[in-house]
Amino acid sequence: MKNTVKKTVKDRIVVVGSANMDMVISAADFPQPGETLTGYGFMTNHGGKGANQAVAAARLGANVSFVGVLGGCIWGLGTVFSYIAAGKAGASISYALGQGAPMIAALWGVFIWKEFKGSNSTVNALLALMFVLFITGLGMIVAAGN
Secondary structure, X not given: OOOOOOOOHHHEEEEEOOOEEXXXXXXXXXXXXXXXXOEEEEEEEEEOHHHHHHHHHHHOOOEEEEEOOOOOHHHHHHHHHHXXXXXXXXXXXXXXHHHOHHHHHHHHHHHHOOOOOOOOHHHHHHHHHHXXXXXXXXHXXXXXXX
């Protein structure tokens, strides 16, 4: 007799919560009340208590659905790519795609807003090279993870 396991609704996890894009700028000192400091460096991180819990449960092998609200075309798209990759290619590609939100902004600027319309061929060649190197880098990260 074949032993089968019947999956039920109990086998699924649904997380309802926040999904944020943290924008971090470093500073040399902790600011005092009312003080303005000059920052350096810029980094984005995916966060939100709900999103972090959903990703952690998925990485542990759970069948997870996440319900949340994403805002903004560019940052929201970067966040979605990161969540999709978290379950498919692992943490490294997820991080790379998440940090790729500025690249999505660049694609948007080049192809939708046409910010470089009328620029010379050198600029167009450098833009094409930037996109190719970004995709190549993602591919190398995926290959390194396998």
